[in-house]
Amino acid sequence: MTLAKPLPHDAAFQHVSGTARYVDDIPTPASTLHLAFGLSPVAKGEIKSLNLTAVRNVKGVHLVLEAKDLPFTNDVSPSAHDEPLLADKLLHYAGQPIFLVIAESHLIARKAAKMAEFEIVEGVPILSIKQALSSDSRFESGPRVYSKGAPDSALATATHRLDGSLNLGGQEHFYLEGQAALALPGEHGDMVIHASTQHPTEIQHKVAEALNIAQHAVKVEVRRMGGGFGGKESQGNALAVACAIAAMQTGLPCKMRYDRDDDFIITGKRHDCQIDYEVGFDQHGRIQALKFTHYFRCGWAQDLSLPVADRAMLHADNAYDLPHVRITSHRLKTNTQSATAFRGFGGPQGMIGIERVMDHISHFLRLDPTAVRLKNYYPDMSEINEAPATTPYNMPVTDFILGEMTQSILSSSSYSARKASVAKWNAENSTLKRGIALSPVKFGISFTLTHLNQAGALIQIYADGSVLINHGGTEMGQGLFQKVAQVASRALGVTQSMIRASATDTSKVPNTSATAASSGSDLNGMAVQVACKVLQQRISAHVSKQQGCPEDLILFSENMVTGPNFKLPWLEVIKSAYENRISLSATGFYKTPSIEWDRIKGQGRPFLYFAYGVSVTEVVIDVLSGENRILRCDILHDCGNSLNPALDIGQVEGGFVQGAGWLTTEELVWDDSGHLKTHAPSTYKIPACSDRPEVFNVSLWNAPNSENTIYRSKAVGEPPLMHGISAFLAISNAVSACGSNYPHLQAPATAEEIFFAIKRAKGMTHEF
Amino acid sequence: MKISFRLNGASVSAIAPTGTETLLEYLRQDIGLCGTKEGCNEGDCGACSVIVTGKDGVPQAMNACILFLPQIQGRSVRTVEGISGPDGTLHPVQEAMIAQHGAQCGFCTPGFITTMAAAHANGENDFDTALAGNLCRCTGYAPIVRAAELANQKPVPKWMQENPELVSKIESSETIFCPKSADELAHWYKENPSATLVAGGTDIGLWVTKQMRDFSKLAFLGHAEDLRQIEDCGDYLQVGATVTIAALMTAIQPLYPSFYAMLLRYGSAQVRNAATIGGNIANGSPIGDGPPALIALGTTLILRQGKNYRRMPLEDYFLAYQKQDRLSGEFVESIELRKDQVNLRCYKLSKRFDQDISAVCGCINIRTEDKIIKSARIAFGGMAATPARAKITEQALVGMEWSLQTFESTKSVLLKDFSPMSDARASAAYRSESAQNMLLRYFNEIQGAAINILEVHP
Secondary structure, eight states: OTTTTTOOOTHHHHHHHHHOOGGGSOOOTEEEEEEEEEEEEESSSEEEEEEEEEHHSSTEEEEEGGGGSSSOOOOOOOHHHHHHSSSSSSOOOOEEEEEEEEEHHHHHHHHHOOEEEEEEOOOOOSSSHHHHHHHHBBBSSSSEEEESSHHHHHHTTEEEEEEEEEEEEOOOOSSSSOOEEEEEGGGGEEEEEEEOOSSSHHHHHHHHHTTTOOOGGEEEEESSSOOOOTSSSSSSSSHHHHHHHHHHHHOOOOEEOOOHHHHHHHHHOOOOEEEEEEEOOOOOEEEEEEEEEEEEEEEEEEEEEEHHHHHHHHTSTBBEEEEEEEEEEEEEEEOOOOOOOOOTTTHHHHHHHHHHHHHHHHHHHHHOOHHHHHHHOOOGGGGGGOOOOOOOTTTTTOOOOOOHHHHHHHHTHHHHHHHHHHHHHHHSSSEEEEEEEEEEEEEESSSSGGGGOOEEEEEEEEEOEEEEEEEEEEOOOSSSHHHHHHHHHHHOOOOOOOOOOOEEETTTTTTTOOOTOOOHHHHHHHHHHHHHHHHHHHHHHHHHHHOOOOOOOOOOEEEEEEEETTEEEEHHHHHHHHHHTTOOOEEEEEEOOOOETTTTTEEOOOOEEEEEEEEEEEEEEEEETEOOOOOOOEEEEBBBBOOHHHHHHHHHHHHHHHHHHHHOOOOOOBOOTTTTTOOOOOSSSSOOOOSSSSSEEEEEEEOOOOOOOGGBBOOOOOOOGGGGGHHHHHHHHHHHOOOOOOOOOOOOOHHHHHHHHHHHHOOOOOOO | EEEEEEEEEHHHHEEOOOSSHHHIIIIIISSTTSSOOOOOSSSSSOEEEEEEEOTTEEEEEGGGOOBBBBTTTTTTTGGGGSSSSOOOOHOOOOOOOOTTTTTTTTSHHHHHHHHHHHHHHHTTTOOHHHTTOOOOOOOHHHHHHHHHHHTTTOOOGGGSSSSOOEEEEEOSSSEEEOOOSSSHHHHHHHTTTOEEEEETTTTTHHHHHHHHOSSSOEEGGOOOGGOOOOOOOOOOEEEETOBBBBHHHHHHHTOHHHHHHHHSSOOOOHHHOOOHHHHHHHTTTTTTTTHHHHHHTTOEEEEEEEEEEEEEEHHEEEEEEEEEEEEEOOOEEEEEEEOOOTTTTEEEEEESSSSSSOSSEEEEEEEEETTTTEEEEEESSSSSSSSSSSSHHHHTTTTTBSHHHHHHHHHGGGHHHHOOOOOSSHHHHHHHHHHHHHHHHHHHHHTTOOOOGGGGGO
């Protein structure tokens, strides 16, 4: 059986040999045309005139399109129909696509796209949270508010009170493969799209709208992405739609890929935000009342900002039982890139808010931050006697295991001893200071838009016994195809060599949800298992009839079908089933049970379950410069019964480094006119090899999910990113060793930010 | 022009009409060898890494996205498609990457495989350094380093040996000149002063891939052997303009470990294997990391125009932002790098530790006698429009007692030398204060205090 084995990624061989094919690697006819967008040079303005003559005159340019040339719907929004493919007069951010160049080569298209002459009346852009608030520039009519208990009165009577503010920078996905799409025009108006997308169905919908054709005429295929991280949930729409329109108009294959700088400038990123807090607590650090205000900078279009900001609110409690709490969330509209999904989908922002509160309380009371955290944890599931505690949105927390997990990591990481040695080091060294911190993760699993929690699968068994599986999930590196193949292998009782997963294809499984919200293996694994069971029942019935044995005595294992008095090879059984006209193709469907959610009231059960984890990170900082290194990180992470521990550990390691990058070196900088200044890896710094912790211990908490998920596993895509918070807290801890004041460390904690936070710790006021 | 080279063991030739066709474009678009990926098109992510082996037989990782075809004339190139054996046997780094789960999305993987295979062939085991030029967004690097360590236990496969068989010599064309010597270059450049000189191409590459500039005439300097020699002249090293940063590092490591350590953070292995010290100087970037150290060492610059030579202290070459004291048709031929400045220390601050451009680079070289400061050469990058000496601070220090108090009280003089600016890398305030702190760091380091963050371990 292959389930729970640490098998390599299904394409590991292709990856290391350079034969794994991405959109831009697909062989295309010589007649293929290449596309590039001409971009807005201003953050806000109105186009008075647009002269594209010079663009059209570039040798090798076939066609140039602007908004008025688009045949049908001019929209690539995944939500509110507020995102034109090409700007129609009004310009909303610097980098917004205005026109589309269709040329003989990628380079010619890029060169020509720079040659437009614009006459633009520039407006005053709304860029900052402050500007957006003062002009009431927002999505939804006012802030969303979720609350529980009586936060105002509880705060008024609290033993101690603190308040503070945390600015959190955004984050560029920096998937190594930039956005890309290829459209191949077919007969009868059909269109085949190859796209680097987490959401083939959405691409299908947007292309159908743009071409005014039915969805059955559009087929979207995705073999793999070179990284997604949420950045390919909606941001690929523009390229695919542009290619489809160009292919329809020219009758030729059309391909588009963003040059890296364009990718940075055009596409959305993680929401940056500000989180204000007021907290009341007793002398042990137990929270009595808490008020959060979230200010999310959503950019110019709605995109996925509402559910992102919702999820931030839903993670404002993280692991802590809050008796009286109110979370107020403002979704601000600004003249910047439209912020979008990014691994964690608002969860990381919500979570770090309360972790900052824990840090602040501990500093104020001079208590061990871990002790304060433990004081506030939800009760472990094993300790629930009466009614379980509820979240701020009234969901009972019945599967909490962080108490036990935390005790385990405190011991395995030698937390107490290391805390003492950090204190000793800090007493003896003036230039280099160390810090250590623990932080927990409790992450809700399910799409908060309840209807998205469904998946379909199609399994085909061929007459030679080989099995082809197809499902709605996409492969972006997370190893989904391998996990699902392992599920199919177990469910059918055939070895993995008999199974292949085909590229995700909207013509095989319709109406799929994005591969997002960590849901890939939960949803698609279940759908595949359902389909496998259907096929197995048909085959069982056939064998039962032939062998004269009850169906429930027939076993499928290791390519053998076994009964009380027979043992038949799988190949033989399949051949016989085919010859006896048994259908060897089946679909499977799954929808997540038990969930219901009212996002306006903020009440219900948005999640089927929670995934948990806890980490301890130690850092060193340099007082003279703010430079820092992560010395060691220990993580204990909950994947339920892991479907594949190697792939799960890979998600945890990678998630931590990506989360730590968000909170340390990854800084997005816009200038005063709204132009993004960090638009390439030369200026935007994701972690490099040496930025990983020198000692990096990751282990899995292998205990079954209390909910009936696929083989009792848990989702793993997003939750580990939030272990990066412990790196941020460890830096804050090290900074705190430089002075007696709370340093109010802001994120990202670049060397510069740390340098100035040290001054704040020393009481030399420095604004943040 | 026609370019001949070896690709994955076979002799091939390619046509480069303008000379700015990149190896990556050739591989992916011209011959459909799509294993090598484009991640950033500017030499910062390493997804396009290939192995280039020249006459010396040393395999080196380089970024194909900013490597122009004329630069690989006569050399051997190995891409990810040429890493496994002729019978399909996987290279040890490929096997190890599978075994250690070193690939997730797989897009950066071909670049890692080639960089790792080059490091493997050279017996390197400092993987933080060897792999700093390869970005991975999925794995967090841990499994990749585990794979590199595992592969290092295996020998270099025979098929990785490049065949040194000579390919045809390079021929210049009307607009593309490939001098075989400094004399040839001097003569031609005097006649063609508007031409653009390309050495490593790690900067000019971006003029092409990002600014999409065209050039009327180009000279590729990589074939002039005499320009890339390092000669030991007793008191100093004579370093030719096209000596790569990698080769310079080897030469200075025993002399100046601190300079060497800083150069470990200069670009990445791929960049250091291509970039040249002459290019670093000639481009006059205010944030290049070579000039501050060289200025602090008291380096002499040798410029040549035709048969005429000029010598000057390196700091005098930098006149203003992107303006150098270089005559029409004149080029950087070499530098004289002094060997006896044992008090040099170099400090680099950047947002990311490795492979990042400096926010501030400070190089300090102070000599004391009997606890009195006798001489000081202090140079900074990132603090002004050019790399520059902190002359007022130097003067303030000379004659003072060698003590922490001297540095505490003198560091603010630096603000008379420099008023730095704010940009995406750092604010003016941070630059000013952290640069001043470099003086304190220097004192502490010479006194033997713990000041190096890299020396702290869990």
